[in-house]
Amino acid sequence: MGNLRFRDDAALDQPAVALSAFLDQSNATAVRLEPGEDARLLIPHLDRIALVEVAFPKFRDGRGYSAARILREAGYAGELRAQGDVLVDQIREMRRCGFDSFVPDKPLDEAVVKTTLARYDNVYQRAADAAVPVWKLRHG
Amino acid sequence: MYKYDQYDQAIVDARVDEFRDQVRRRMAGEMTEDQFKPLRLMNGLYLQLHAYMLRVAIPYGTLDSRQMRMLAHIARKYDRDYGHFTTRQNIQYNWIKLEDAGDILADLATVEMHAIQTSGNCIRNISSDQYAGAAADEITDPRPWAELLRQWSTFHPEFSYLPRKFKIAVIAADEDRAAMRLHDIGIQLVERDGKLGAAFYVGGGMGRTPMVAPLIKDFVPIEDFLSYSEACLRVYNRYGRRDNIYKARIKILIHELGAEKYAAEVEQEFAHVKSLGIDPPAAELERIAAFFAPPAFEAGIADSVDRNDPDFAVWLDQNVKAHKQPGYAIVNISLKKTGDIPGDASSAQIDVMADIAKDYSFDELRVTHAQNIVLPHVAKRDLYAVWQKLVEADLAAANLDLISDIIACPGLDYCSLANARSIPVAQKIAKRFADPVRQRDLGELKLKISGCINACGHHHAGHIGILGVDKKGTENYQLSLGGSGAEDTSIGKITGPGFDEDGIVDAVERVTDKFIQLREGDERFLDTYRRVGFDPFKEAIYG
Numbered sequence: 068m069g070n071l072r073f074r075d076d077a078a079l080d081q082p083a084v085a086l087s088a089f090l091d092q093s094n095a096t097a098v099r100l101e102p103g104e105d106a107r108l109l110i111p112h113l114d115r116i117a118l119v120e121v122a123f124p125k126f127r128d129g130r131g132y133s134a135a136r137i138l139r140e141a142g143y144a145g146e147l148r149a150q151g152d153v154l155v156d157q158i159r160e161m162r163r164c165g166f167d168s169f170v171p172d173k174p175l176d177e178a179v180v181k182t183t184l185a186r187y188d189n190v191y192q193r194a195a196d197a198a199v200p201v202w203k204l205r206h207g
Numbered sequence: 208m209y210k211y212d213q214y215d216q217a218i219v220d221a222r223v224d225e226f227r228d229q230v231r232r233r234m235a236g237e238m239t240e241d242q243f244k245p246l247r248l249m250n251g252l253y254l255q256l257h258a259y260m261l262r263v264a265i266p267y268g269t270l271d272s273r274q275m276r277m278l279a280h281i282a283r284k285y286d287r288d289y290g291h292f293t294t295r296q297n298i299q300y301n302w303i304k305l306e307d308a309g310d311i312l313a314d315l316a317t318v319e320m321h322a323i324q325t326s327g328n329c330i331r332n333i334s335s336d337q338y339a340g341a342a343a344d345e346i347t348d349p350r351p352w353a354e355l356l357r358q359w360s361t362f363h364p365e366f367s368y369l370p371r372k373f374k375i376a377v378i379a380a381d382e383d384r385a386a387m388r389l390h391d392i393g394i395q396l397v398e399r400d401g402k403l404g405a406a407f408y409v410g411g412g413m414g415r416t417p418m419v420a421p422l423i424k425d426f427v428p429i430e431d432f433l434s435y436s437e438a439c440l441r442v443y444n445r446y447g448r449r450d451n452i453y454k455a456r457i458k459i460l461i462h463e464l465g466a467e468k469y470a471a472e473v474e475q476e477f478a479h480v481k482s483l484g485i486d487p488p489a490a491e492l493e494r495i496a497a498f499f500a501p502p503a504f505e506a507g508i509a510d511s512v513d514r515n516d517p518d519f520a521v522w523l524d525q526n527v528k529a530h531k532q533p534g535y536a537i538v539n540i541s542l543k544k545t546g547d548i549p550g551d552a553s554s555a556q557i558d559v560m561a562d563i564a565k566d567y568s569f570d571e572l573r574v575t576h577a578q579n580i581v582l583p584h585v586a587k588r589d590l591y592a593v594w595q596k597l598v599e600a601d602l603a604a605a606n607l608d609l610i611s612d613i614i615a616c617p618g619l620d621y622c623s624l625a626n627a628r629s630i631p632v633a634q635k636i637a638k639r640f641a642d643p644v645r646q647r648d649l650g651e652l653k654l655k656i657s658g659c660i661n662a663c664g665h666h667h668a669g670h671i672g673i674l675g676v677d678k679k680g681t682e683n684y685q686l687s688l689g690g691s692g693a694e695d696t697s698i699g700k701i702t703g704p705g706f707d708e709d710g711i712v713d714a715v716e717r718v719t720d721k722f723i724q725l726r727e728g729d730e731r732f733l734d735t736y737r738r739v740g741f742d743p744f745k746e747a748i749y750g
Contacts, residue, residue: 071396102449126245128449129366132368162363186221193485201358
């Protein structure tokens with residue numbers, strides 16, 4: 068299995084352009100963020116974006132997790148894709164940060180993805196997903 | 208003591224299952240070692256010089272006798288019958304087999320323990336004051352806040368791949384027993400106008416670039432505690448350096464950005480984060496705090512202790528500290544008897560400490576960052592009986608905070624990062640100063656040894672610090688003076704050229720001899736050093 072997508076809408080058939088190019092041209096609807104780039108620059112343009120692709124050149128570089136949450140917290144509802152060195156054991160955290168599609172360099176094992184995503188019934192903290200933190204379950 | 212509910216238990220149980228699966232995939236060759244490494248590290252499993260090392264979390268250093276016995280069981284069943292208590296209030300086992308790791312975690316989960324985030328570039332075990340709940344000078348017990356942070360930071364989805372590891376300490380007293388300002392975030396709970404809040408010190412740390420954390424915000428209202436923490440972490444995750452592992456800690460970011468600019472960034476982030484509903488309701492803190500309610504102390508019991516036995520009296524004066532409750536005392540168990548490996552305890556000793564805690568300390572123990580164990584709530588009438596049991600188990604060294612109460616990392620005897628051995632140096636120094644009268648005459652003297660620049664042995668914060676380095680293939684030891692991990696936090700200054708293993712012991716002795724010569728009144732070594740300065744000692748060392 069190659070790519071993973073957790074959305075019902077049709078995938079966008081347009082290449083993601085670099086952030087600088089995106090900010091210069093008004094008609095692009097897909098943009099790619101490199102790890103050092105500031106996701107907040109996209110906030111004024113969210114209404115015209117259908118896809119944000121966040122690059123993970125190295126799985127250890129976790130800046131993209133914050134980028135994803137910042138976009139979701141700003142109300143972005145389009146596709147949020149993690150691309151690059153994305154490993155199966157990171158999918159759960161990425162989902163929690165708001166990523167809903169994955170284009171990993173190396174294909175992921177579908178069975179392991181499924182088990183991984185189903186393993187934890189509970190979370191301790193609020194994030195960009197719908198999971199209810201246990202403190203909320205404890206106190207309503 | 209915090210007790211898991213069904214949610215906490217389910218999370219830890221799921222973790223056991225997850226890690227078993229990760230180990231299985233690694234052993235089946237489905238993952239490369241490079242891919243497995245960050246996963247096992249996030250679970251405290253290191254590949255060391257001779258074997259795997261497993262670090263088990265002891266949240267804020269607090270545990271009960273059942274948990275302590277489990278630590279002994281693991282040492283006995285899966286290791287070589289001993290464990291090593293660490294400067295982060297954890298325990299680590301040095302001789303673990305990869306295939307046993309899942310079973311060990313399953314055993315730990317039965318007593319509400321785990322190894323989650325004891326390593327890796329994530330938020331590590333939260334540390335705290337080992338006298339929490341017992342010290343007279345605290346404004347509140349800091350552990351409920353530490354537990355709140357534990358839960359918030361556990362599998363935090365945004366902060367699992369930080370630029371570098373991240374250590375947080377929480378205290379609630381002016382006397383700092385946890386080296387708070389040498390953490391990535393040091394939090395002191397404070398009161399203002401009758402309201403509880405938190406002072407945030409951010410960007411401290413040891414390692415190759417030691418820094419004392421500057422104050423970033425003097426009063427964070429307590430209802431913003433987690434939001435503010437989240438903002439601190441997000442700014443770091445976004446802007447912390449990732450180009451150079453040695454410059455990736457938050458202290459470097461704050462040093463390069465300036466504390467004010469960092470604080471301004473956090474403030475801006477906080478204004479946004481606060482709107483996300485991250486902070487749990489007050490009821491959650493109350494729920495947690497109820498677990499840390501004071502034990503059922505007896506009122507009106509004897510507040511005096513029979514000092515007839517002179518050996519007991521020595522131990523009493525050195526290792527027993529004042530408790531906030533009349534009739535009770537705080538007992539420190541030193542794991543630093545002359546010749547011991549600092550922080551090591553055999554499974555039999557761990558069991559004995561568990562038994563004593565159960566019988567005499569309301570079933571509670573603490574691990575200290577100085578690698579000792581604390582019985583926090585012992586009735587004074589029981590002190591003699593407790594001491595006798597400790598003597599029997601070889602655990603009654605009366606040297607708390609004396610020169611032989613050495614902090615030392617595992618060093619080149621175990622650690623794959625080390626450049627030099629720490630343990631034999633600690634043993635030789637303890638031997639040189641073995642005379643207890645001489646030690647007591649020297650008074651409080653915190654000596655700390657690291658076997659490499661990473662400073663796990665806290666050498667920067669030692670009144671006397673020793674750093675082992677590799678000098679053209681031979682072990683060499685640098686001496687530093689004047690560090691402190693207490694409320695008067697300071698970083699030690701390197702004296703000059705290093706020494707070989709025996710030379711460093713001689714150099715330490717020249718320093719203490721000079722101190723005896725220079726001290727006035729009741730001065731501690733650190734006081735004299737601060738009064739007279741570096742030069743007289745340097746001259747004494749190098750002539």
